[in-house]
Amino acid sequence: MRYDSMKDKVMVALDVNNQTEAFAIRDTLGDSVGWLKVGLRLFVAEGPSLISSLTQTHKVFLDLKFHDIPNTVAQAIESAGALGVQMVNVHAGGGKPMLEAASQAAKAFPDMLLIAVTVLTSDTMPKEQALKVALERAKLAKDAGLDGVVCSVFEAAQIKETCGADFITVTPGIRWGNQDAQDQQRVADPKMAIEQGSDYLVIGRPILQADSPKAAAEEATKMMEVATSV
Ligand code: C5P
Numbered sequence: 001m002r003y004d005s006m007k008d009k010v011m012v013a014l015d016v017n018n019q020t021e022a023f024a025i026r027d028t029l030g031d032s033v034g035w036l037k038v039g040l041r042l043f044v045a046e047g048p049s050l051i052s053s054l055t056q057t058h059k060v061f062l063d064l065k066f067h068d069i070p071n072t073v074a075q076a077i078e079s080a081g082a083l084g085v086q087m088v089n090v091h092a093g094g095g096k097p098m099l100e101a102a103s104q105a106a107k108a109f110p111d112m113l114l115i116a117v118t119v120l121t122s123d124t125m126p127k128e129q130a131l132k133v134a135l136e137r138a139k140l141a142k143d144a145g146l147d148g149v150v151c152s153v154f155e156a157a158q159i160k161e162t163c164g165a166d167f168i169t170v171t172p173g174i175r176w177g178n179q180d181a182q183d184q185q186r187v188a189d190p191k192m193a194i195e196q197g198s199d200y201l202v203i204g205r206p207i208l209q210a211d212s213p214k215a216a217a218e219e220a221t222k223m224m225e226v227a228t229s230v
């Protein structure tokens with residue numbers, strides 16, 4: 001796989017304070033990455049108008065991890081779809097009826113991927129337990145008709161094995177070299193993420209806090225390429 005396709009697997013977490021900072025990162029990165037991820041911090045600060053600006057240059061993952069009663073989540077999915085984002089997520093802990101309601105609502109937006117968070121990569125539960133819970137929740141999400149899950153790199157291969165190769169795995173907790181894991185628990189580098197079958201790598205602070213965010217993004221995509229060149 002070439003560089004061009006690898007950069008389309010990188011999602012930069014825009015965990016910044018406001019639109020000005022978000023636009024600065026977007027402009028610095030340019031087309032070195034395919035996706036921008038808007039999470040709670042930025043969305044609460046800036047709201048939907050920011051999303052329509054970002055979708056002009058990149059694919060956008062709205063990472064708000066909806067977790068509420070089925071009716072409320074279904075309506076939130078409709079609102080997300082109306083914003084034109086390419087990916088949105090719910091928390092699989094919300095249970096089967098909630099996942100089914102979300103899946104039903106997402107059908108109106110065929111270009112938007114619906115993903116379920118399994119276990120946060122920051123969760124301190126032992127790795128074996130995280131794998132068990134992540135697998136159970138991935139099966140639940142698959143049965144409810146979702147497109148894939150957010151999981152750690154350590155669960156990606158088994159989830160693919162159980163739910164099928166085209167069931168999407170999105171993996172945060174990416175670190176390389178001597179980068180600090182910070183609040184993340186189950187971290188892996190970009191090469192390992194690809195080797196384990198991750199479809200999308202969510203990368204925040206290793207890019208945001210780098211001296212050159214663009215160089216850091218390119219370093220990550222080069223490491224991803226290595227995984228496919230052996
Ligand atoms: O800075 P860092 O690379 O740790 O950022 C990871 C990003 O992925 C954050 O935006 C975080 O909210 C998000 N995320 C996560 N674990 C999940 C789901 C999302 O770390 N299970």
